[in-house]
Every structure is written in structure tokens, then in C-alpha cells.
Amino acid sequence: MRRKELGPDKHVTIKDVAEAAGVSLATASRVLSGRGYASESTRERVNNAIRELNFRPNEMARMLTSQHTDSIGLVLKNLVDPYYGHLANGVLDRVHQLGYHVIVCATDENEQLEREHIEMLMRQRAAGIIAVPTGSNQESWQELINMGVKTVFIDRQVSGLGDVDTIQVDNVRGAHKAMSYLISLGHSRIGIINGPVYSQQYADRLKGYLDALTEAGIKPDQELQENLSSKSEDSTQAINRLLSLPKRPTALFMTNSSIANSAIFTLREYHLQIPDDISLIIFDDAPLAQINNPPITVVAQPMAAIGHLAMEQLDRILKQSEQQIQQPVQRIIISPELIIRSSCSSPKIKR
Amino acid sequence: MRRKELGPDKHVTIKDVAEAAGVSLATASRVLSGRGYASESTRERVNNAIRELNFRPNEMARMLTSQHTDSIGLVLKNLVDPYYGHLANGVLDRVHQLGYHVIVCATDENEQLEREHIEMLMRQRAAGIIAVPTGSNQESWQELINMGVKTVFIDRQVSGLGDVDTIQVDNVRGAHKAMSYLISLGHSRIGIINGPVYSQQYADRLKGYLDALTEAGIKPDQELQENLSSKSEDSTQAINRLLSLPKRPTALFMTNSSIANSAIFTLREYHLQIPDDISLIIFDDAPLAQINNPPITVVAQPMAAIGHLAMEQLDRILKQSEQQIQQPVQRIIISPELIIRSSCSSPKIKR
DNA sequence: ATGAGAAATGGAAACGCTTTCACATTAAAT
DNA sequence: ATTTAATGTGAAAGCGTTTCCATTTCTCAT
Structure with missing residues (x-):
């Protein structure tokens, strides 16, 4: 009387299979897992039984004995x-x-x-x-x-x-790539709108920005750098400041896609032509970047x-x-x- | 000698807990699950043991007895x-x-x-x-x-x-909403670019389109309808046909986001102003729709x-x-x- | 006191599978 | 023909829980 009355028929177990095939539990298990000896004929009988009974091994039980899960x-x-x-x-x-x-x-x-x-x-x-x-x-x-x-x-x-195994994106390198590209195009007044630097990620991206500039012999201008103070801070203000600068930057490096998002919207209000009036580059390949008109150059993390x-x-x-x-x-x-x-x-x- | 030598110490089991607490397995289990009798004092001893040993019940074993998983x-x-x-x-x-x-x-x-x-x-x-x-x-x-x-x-x-329990979006209704809106704005030549109608989904969206038109006393024009013939077919051609019509539709209803995607790109080539030259509406709230300039009106499925x-x-x-x-x-x-x-x-x- | 029922506890079976061990068979090697 | 090794098979012991059942210990009315 322990059998639950409800629901579909009780599950088929390997025991049922063994019985149907006329072998012992152990043998059935052996052919099931393919480990250990089993004659061709037994193998066949068991496999038939499995098929006919529609048997699915219970992974829970299996793990309990084998002591490891998938x-x-x-x-x-x-x-x-x-x-x-x-x-x-x-x-x-x-x-x-x-x-x-x-x-x-x-x-x-x-x-x-x-x-x-x-x-x-x-x-x-x-x-x-x-x-x-x-x-x-x-x-x-x-x-x-x-x-x-x-x-x-x-x-x-x-x-x-x-230590724990870790897979990381090289943020310094990524930012560096973006900047080198911009510099190679002739830019020297490049603004950056960065996430909060207490996060390693953004500290690294800033480093990449700075390094590339320095290597190119351009002195980084404090005036062109904006680091947000929290992950949730809205970047609109930062963007506005950069765009209203007497000597506006000729290019803008946005270090994440949510920053890029507000930037794009803000930029539209300034009626600036991209890339003629200002060049844009984003760290992260957000949908926005692909869809925007014109599509935006990005540093993409191969997620x-x-x-x-x-x-x-x-x-x-x-x-x-x-x-x-x-x-x-x-x-x-x-x-x-x-x-x-x-x-x-x-x-x-x-x- | 069955203990795996490798790896961290063997898992602690409820048996260990029971021993540590000086009670039987059954009792430990009872306080663990909160079912069945257990005096305040035992309850406490067992709970202490659990905490001290850092015991985590093995869900696999649990499921094996209880015969159901989470x-x-x-x-x-x-x-x-x-x-x-x-x-x-x-x-x-x-x-x-x-x-x-x-x-x-x-x-x-x-x-x-x-x-x-x-x-x-x-x-x-x-x-x-x-x-x-x-x-x-x-x-x-x-x-x-x-x-x-x-x-x-x-x-x-x-x-x-x-029969299987199913949750569905009312595609007819959704398309109808989109169309009603367009019609209320005064449109009567509304083009549709639809997915393949062998898919119920798209058949329904087409029906919504047709129904709304008919209800508004507008005779659906075959010329304005494009139903792709497969899910992967590129819709560019369809869009081009619609846009090159002698009497171009004043509004376009795109019934999925990938269609919308190509449409937007194609539209740009025609240098049409949205919404002044042509109104756009999409079935599905793709990122594209929110980001586009101007943002696009959509029928959103609340996924x-x-x-x-x-x-x-x-x-x-x-x-x-x-x-x-x-x-x-x-x-x-x-x-x-x-x-x-x-x-x-x-x-x-x-x- | 005493017996009845409630409360607290432990023993043991069961869940479905794998694996070790021992035994029986068969094939290969002397 | 006899030893040796390779094959095939089944019984049984777990794996970590829960739960049924039986036993013991309390609590109270009587």
C-alpha cells in the first residue's frame, strides 16, 4: 500500500528490465553502462527489454551510488x-x-x-x-x-x-585597442566616460585609455575624463559636461553599454553628426551599437x-x-x- | 578502503549528525524535516550538530526516497x-x-x-x-x-x-491592436510584411490585420501584403516591393523583429522620414525598436x-x-x- | 496508584542503481 | 589431460534519506 495510487504507472526500474530479460540486476546494470563483461546474447536480451519497457535509468539513484552528478x-x-x-x-x-x-x-x-x-x-x-x-x-x-x-x-x-580558476577579459588591452584605433585616425582630444573605478574592470579600462595616450605621446587631459561614482549613476551629466567643453573632444570612448546608451540619446540633442562631428567607440558590443545609424565601432567581448x-x-x-x-x-x-x-x-x- | 583518497573530506551525512547529537538516524531526520515528534532538547542538539558539522542534506538521496524532485x-x-x-x-x-x-x-x-x-x-x-x-x-x-x-x-x-497546458499570446488581438491604432490615425493603405503563414502565429497576425481593416470598412489590398515563405527568408525584397509601389503605403506593419530589422535598414536607403513619410509599427518589442531614432511603436509580448x-x-x-x-x-x-x-x-x- | 493516550525515540526497510566479490563456465596453453 | 587465464553471471553490500512500526517514557484524568 505504499505505491502512490495517483499518476501514471510507477516508473520502470532496472529490476524490471532484469526480470524481463531473465538476468540478474547486476547483469542488466552491466550492459546498461557498458562496463564489465556481458555476452552478446545477454546484451541483446537486456537491450530489448530496455527498449520494450521504455526504461530510463534514474539519474538520482545513479548518482547516489556513483557519488557524482552531471x-x-x-x-x-x-x-x-x-x-x-x-x-x-x-x-x-x-x-x-x-x-x-x-x-x-x-x-x-x-x-x-x-x-x-x-x-x-x-x-x-x-x-x-x-x-x-x-x-x-x-x-x-x-x-x-x-x-x-x-x-x-x-x-x-x-x-x-x-585562488580559483578564472576567465577574464583583458580590459586594459581592450581599452588600449580602442584608443590606438582612435589615435591612429588622428585623434588626440579623446574623452572617456567610464564606470566607477573602484571596480577593477573600469580601473583597467581607464588604465588602457591612459596608457595608449601616453604611449602615443599625448598627455592625458584630466578635463576629458569622467569616471562615474557608482554603477547606477546616470551618465547624462557627464556627457553634457564633455560636450559643452570649450574645446570639445573629437572622439568619445564609452566604457560600457549603458553609458553608451545615454550618450547616444544625449548626443542626438546636440545634433552632432557621427562620425563627422565626433567619433564614437564603445567598450562592449551592445545591440545599440549594431543598430544605430551609423553603426558604432566597438571593442567586443567574445562572451x-x-x-x-x-x-x-x-x-x-x-x-x-x-x-x-x-x-x-x-x-x-x-x-x-x-x-x-x-x-x-x-x-x-x-x- | 572504499573512501576516495582524493578531494576534500567525504561529505557529512545525516548519520554523522545523528552520532554527533547522540540520537538515532530517524530522530535526526525528523528534526531536519520538521515533521514528526522531537523534544525541544533533542531538536536543539541536532540543530547544533547540523550547524557545527556544516551538514547539507543530499537532495539526490532525499529525492530517491521521496520519489519526487524539485x-x-x-x-x-x-x-x-x-x-x-x-x-x-x-x-x-x-x-x-x-x-x-x-x-x-x-x-x-x-x-x-x-x-x-x-x-x-x-x-x-x-x-x-x-x-x-x-x-x-x-x-x-x-x-x-x-x-x-x-x-x-x-x-x-x-x-x-x-491537450497540454499552454500559455499563448493572442496574436490576432495583438495585430488588431496595431492596426486599429494605425487606422485611428487615418491610415488606410497599410502594408504588412509577415512571417510564413504556415506558422499559426503568423496566420493569426495576418488575420488580425485583415480583420481590423475589414471592420474599419477598408477593403484589404492584396498588393499591400507580403507573407514570407520561410522563417529564414530575407525580407529585403518584400520591403523593396512595397516601397516601390506606385501608390506607396502610408504605414508599414512588420510582424516580427527580424523583419523589422531588415526593414529599418532598407528604409534608410530610401531616405524616408519616419513617421512623416511613412509610419512604422512592429509586432514584438525588439531592442531595435527602443533604440531607433525615432523609437518605434510596437505591440509588445510581455514575455x-x-x-x-x-x-x-x-x-x-x-x-x-x-x-x-x-x-x-x-x-x-x-x-x-x-x-x-x-x-x-x-x-x-x-x- | 493506574491505565490510556500522547510524545519521544530507535530499528529497519525501502528508494533505484553500481560495484565488489565469489563462483561457474569456457577457452587457451602446456 | 591438466593447469591457467579469460569470461560471464548473480548475491549482496552499499549510497543518504525518509518513513513505518514498535517500543519506551511522559502526562493526566480517574
Whole structure:
């Protein structure tokens, strides 16, 4: 009387298969997994039974004995932002090819939420996790790692955590590429509207900006630099200041897409022609950049590729730990790519 | 000697907890789950043990006994398309609130892939699935449902499958809204560039177009209608035809965002002013529509809300089946919303 | 006191699978 | 023909929980 009366027929188990094939449980399991001896004839009988009974092994039971799952946790801010969309998609591609499956968690950059997700993934005994961490919850992450959950971070790190495999975009290099391009076009008064520099990311992009200028023998002008003071600050004001400068910059470097967004809208009010009156370049390939008229030159972070890399790396770690090999932690740094469109030209001769 | 030498210390089990607390396994389990008797003092001792040992129940083991998981499968095309991004995000919101977790699968509209994912979800014994099905794999879906996996489809159905709960957008109504708006502005020569009508979706949008016209006493003009013949067909040609008509339409209704995309680009070549020379309206709120200059009026499908609804519905079904209640299958139809921006105006007096 | 029912606890079976171990068979090698 | 090794098979012991059942210990009315 323990059988739930409701619902479709009780699931078919390997025991049913074994009975149907007239072999023992052990034998059925052997042909199912392909490991161990089994004569051709048995193999066939069992496989027939499997097919006829429509048997699907219960992964839960399987994991319980084998003590490892095929679950990968993917923790990121959300899925709406195409930045994360591409990342997630990249991960998904590989996940499937490599035989895992993903549990996706959106944190919305909320620490509490992130903690709950980490907790859940621990209970699910996820084999590994790929995350764009919020930066806090150091304790939870540490526990997770102690539990043996292999982890790969993307783009960000969690301080005080001991080394963790990480895949990062080279922000300095990316900003440098953008700037070199602008400089090669003849620009020297290049404005930058940057995110908050307390974030490593933006500090790096600023560094790239400064380095490129200096290397080209141009003295960076403090007047042309705007660093927002928080992630949520509206950049309109900053843009207005730059555009109202007596000697307006001939080019503008916007270090993220939300800045670019307000910039574009603000620019329209000034009725400036792009690229004739001002050249534009964005760090990050937002939809905006492709759609805008004219399309905007960007430094693109290859998010899908990063997703691929992350999953491949995770897989490697997982395989290794299975064989008791302990590889040193890696930090993979990949370089963003300059996509030249139509928003930059040589600066017009000063009137 | 069975203990894996590698890796972090073996997981702590409820048995360890019980020992530490000096109680039996059964008792520990009781306080863990909060079900059944347990004196205040034991409760406390066990909880202390749990905390000190950093115990996390193994959900796999738990599911094995309880015979049900908290896994929800989410099957959709990809995560890059913001349409699906919003949907997924909506689902994720509720999933977390309701205490489940999601396994996300991207099909890329590939039947083979879809089948593999369904297979995987069966083995994982997913409690339920939310899917935007490709439309094929009827057999796999049927099996899934037979296994007792509760399913909610979004936007599409799978033919020959017996009723399945579905959440749909009212495409007729949406198209009708767009058209009514245009008509109210005074348009009567309204062109439509539509997806392939073998897809119910587009058949419905066409119907909305036709209905609205007829109701307004305007005789639909075959000349103004373009229905692509496949999902991948480029719409540039269709647009060119419409724009080169001797009597050019005063407004254009584009029934999906990829059509809108090519349309916008093509339109630029004609140097037409929007909305002065031609009014534009799109079915679907693509990034393009918001960013374009001027921003484009659209009929928006509330994908996040749909995600919410889908998950709530699934939860309801799950809860019900737990209590042996069998509710009839529902088909929830929700109406898209007209978002008025700046791409439509009254038609200019004919010259 | 005493017996009845409630409260607290532990033993053990069950969930579906894998894997070790031992035994039986068969084939190969002397 | 006999030893040796390679094959094929089944019994049984887990894996970490929950839950049923039985037992013991309290609480109170009587």
C-alpha cells in the first residue's frame, strides 16, 4: 500500500528490465553502462527489454551510488542582458556536448539571492559551478569549494578566497585597442566616460585609455575624463559636461553599454553628426551599437567564446580530479576584439 | 578502503549528525524535516550538530526516497534572443520563489537536440517542464507526459499530443491592436510584411490585420501584403516591393523583429522620414525598436509575465497532482500590449 | 496508584542503481 | 589431460534519506 495510487504507472526500474530479460540486476546494470563483461546474447536480451519497457535509468539513484552528478551550476546576474545571454548560451553549447546539464541561477547582483543559490547547488551536489560572482558571500563560496565543487569564475573574483580558476577579459588591452584605433585616425582630444573605478574592470579600462595616450605621446587631459561614482549613476551629466567643453573632444570612448546608451540619446540633442562631428567607440558590443545609424565601432567581448572556455576548463578540472590529478589553478585572460563599423573617422580640421 | 583518497573530506551525512547529537538516524531526520515528534532538547542538539558539522542534506538521496524532485526543465531556442531572455528570466524569478530549480536547455530549433534534452530531463526525473517546443518530437513529448512529467507549453503546441497546458499570446488581438491604432490615425493603405503563414502565429497576425481593416470598412489590398515563405527568408525584397509601389503605403506593419530589422535598414536607403513619410509599427518589442531614432511603436509580448504565469501554472499543477486532484488542462491566452512611441503619425495629405 | 493516550525515540526497510566479490563456465596453453 | 587465464553471471553490500512500526517514557484524568 505504499505505491502512490495517483499518476501514471510507477516508473520502470532496472529490476524490471532484469526480470524481463531473465538476468540478474547486476547483469542488466552491466550492459546498461557498458562496463564489465556481458555476452552478446545477454546484451541483446537486456537491450530489448530496455527498449520494450521504455526504461530510463534514474539519474538520482545513479548518482547516489556513483557519488557524482552531471549537474553544473551557472550563476549570473540575469538572462535579459545580452552580455549574459551570450555567455549562458556559450556555456550551454558545451555543457550539452560534454554530457552535463545546467542549473541556471540569476542573482540580480543580490547577495542574499546568490547565497541561496549557492546553498541550493551544494544540496544538489553540483559537480561544478561557473559563476559571475557578485563579489561578496566569501564564506559561502569557500564552503562550496571545500565541499569539492569545482568552480570557475568569470570576469570577477571574490576576495579572500584563495585562488580559483578564472576567465577574464583583458580590459586594459581592450581599452588600449580602442584608443590606438582612435589615435591612429588622428585623434588626440579623446574623452572617456567610464564606470566607477573602484571596480577593477573600469580601473583597467581607464588604465588602457591612459596608457595608449601616453604611449602615443599625448598627455592625458584630466578635463576629458569622467569616471562615474557608482554603477547606477546616470551618465547624462557627464556627457553634457564633455560636450559643452570649450574645446570639445573629437572622439568619445564609452566604457560600457549603458553609458553608451545615454550618450547616444544625449548626443542626438546636440545634433552632432557621427562620425563627422565626433567619433564614437564603445567598450562592449551592445545591440545599440549594431543598430544605430551609423553603426558604432566597438571593442567586443567574445562572451560566447568565454562561455565555451569556461565550460571546457571546468570539464578539464572535473576529469582531472577524477583521476586524482591536481592541476594548478589557471587564470585565462582573453583579449577583446575591435569591431570597426562607421562611427569613427579622422577628426575634422579645427576651425 | 572504499573512501576516495582524493578531494576534500567525504561529505557529512545525516548519520554523522545523528552520532554527533547522540540520537538515532530517524530522530535526526525528523528534526531536519520538521515533521514528526522531537523534544525541544533533542531538536536543539541536532540543530547544533547540523550547524557545527556544516551538514547539507543530499537532495539526490532525499529525492530517491521521496520519489519526487524539485527540478524544472526549461526548454527553449536560445538565450541570446531577448525574447527568450525575458521569458527565461520570468521563469527563473518564480522558480526560485516557489522552491524549485531549473535545468535550462537550448534547442536552437533543432529536433535532434530537443529530443536529447527531453531524454535527459526524463532521466533526471524532472518534476515539470516549461517549453517552447519546436513542434516535432511528438513521440518524445508523449512519453515524457506519460512518465508523469507535468508540462506547460509556451506559444506553440505539438500536434497530435492530446491537450497540454499552454500559455499563448493572442496574436490576432495583438495585430488588431496595431492596426486599429494605425487606422485611428487615418491610415488606410497599410502594408504588412509577415512571417510564413504556415506558422499559426503568423496566420493569426495576418488575420488580425485583415480583420481590423475589414471592420474599419477598408477593403484589404492584396498588393499591400507580403507573407514570407520561410522563417529564414530575407525580407529585403518584400520591403523593396512595397516601397516601390506606385501608390506607396502610408504605414508599414512588420510582424516580427527580424523583419523589422531588415526593414529599418532598407528604409534608410530610401531616405524616408519616419513617421512623416511613412509610419512604422512592429509586432514584438525588439531592442531595435527602443533604440531607433525615432523609437518605434510596437505591440509588445510581455514575455517576463508569461514566464511568471507559466511557472505559476506549473506549480499549481504539481501541487494538485500531489493531492491527487486532477484539474482540466488550461489554455491561458494573454493579450499583448501596444506601446506607443514616435514612429506613427497621421498620413500626410496626398500630393 | 493506574491505565490510556500522547510524545519521544530507535530499528529497519525501502528508494533505484553500481560495484565488489565469489563462483561457474569456457577457452587457451602446456 | 591438466593447469591457467579469460569470461560471464548473480548475491549482496552499499549510497543518504525518509518513513513505518514498535517500543519506551511522559502526562493526566480517574
